[in-house]
Amino acid sequence: MGAYIFRRLLLMIPTLFGIMTVSFFVTQLAPGGPVENYIARLSGQSLAVSSAIGGNAEGDFAGQNVVQGDRKSELGSSYRGAQGLRPDIIARIEKQYGFDKPILERFGLMLWNYIRFDFGNSYSRDVPVLQLIAEKLPVSITLGLWMTLIGYGISIPLGIAKAIRDGQKFDLWTSTVIIVGYSLPDFLIAVLLIVLFAGGNFLDIFPLRGLVSENWASLPWYQQILDYLWHIALPIAAMAAGAFATLTMLVKNSFIDEIRKQYVMVARAKGLTDRQVLYRHVFRNAMMLVIAGFPAAFVGIFFGGSLLIETIFSLDGLGYLGYQSLVNRDYSVIFATLYIFSLVGLVLALISDLMYMWIDPRIDFENREV
Secondary structure (H helix, E strand, O other), rough: HHHHHHHHHHHHHHHHHHHHHHHHHHHHHOOOHHHHHHHHHHHOOOOOOOOOOOOOOOHHHHHHHOOOHHHHHOOOOOOOOOOOOOOOHHHHHHHHOOOOOOOOOOOOHHHHHHHHOOOEEOOOOEHHHHHHHHHHHHHHHHHHHHHHHHHHHHHHHHHHHHHHHHOOOOHOOOOHHHHHHHHOOOOHOOOOOOHHEEOOOOOOOOOOOOOOOOOOHOHHHHHHHHHHHHHHHHHHHHHOOOOHHHHHHHHHHHHHHHHOOOOHHHHHHOOOOOHHHHHHHHHHHHHHHHOOOOHHHHHHHHHHOOHHHHHHOOOOOHHHHHHHHHOOOOOOHHHHHHHHHHHHHHHHHHHHHHHHHHHHOOOOOOOOOO
16 A cells, blocks of 8 residues: 555655646647736736736836837737837836746746745735645635535435435436426526525525634634624525535435445345345445545535636635636735645545445555556
């Protein structure tokens, strides 16, 4: 087992390198960037970037008199919208964002910093990237943790119940409810909940903004818990409406496949009850597929965030941060979150394999190839 874990840890290195390499060079080919955003701001076309470069660049731009000789070099600039800016101003902007270095040098420097978990500052907010992620993480943890608990807490028992009653009325009407919930978009359910319960045309029970109230810190601990649950009730309900559909059907089909196997008939012939057969023998084998999909589900739900849900309910989490970073071409935030989430996903994939062995000791990773 130790050798297998060591091989998997070594395999993470080229995997992370490949992910970062492809994403870095593809991003460089995309139009726009932090330099273009700042130039657009100086030109009065965008307010996407608010950090200031060394020197009074905006004053230089507003008061400069461009001569004909300079204009030829400016028109040759590789940055869109750079016409009218002196080359020294563009050079200062490039230096601020690190674009004064060759692309391979920038890539190598990024990898060296990321190995040391040094992600630098956000281009658009001028604060450390880790600090920015830490500020947004509570919202995503809240949404993701509750979605994981609700998803698995409902899907596993519901899937087992549907497998036992396959083809019966319970199976049919629960399947109808699951399909309807899965087919409705999260944002549509969120709007419906707001209309019904958050000051729309009917009831005004739940708040629309934030994770907690403004006076949350001054409340007693039990009121803090209630206030927190009061704020997250509608967002979680909107996201949970169809989130467990796929997992429920996966659990159901896995249990049906196992129930029809020969060893179940043998166990019943030995006098074991259906409950004993189900939870002593079938459960362990049927849950293998569910465990296999846990890392991807965990990363997607726990860290991915939901842009539309966060926007509708004014929750400033990682989903909204990722959207803003893409709009502002904030490469430092984009690459840092990609690196962190990829690393977390690889570690969770390894944990998933180890859980296989814990559930079924017959699986031996020590004598198999990675």
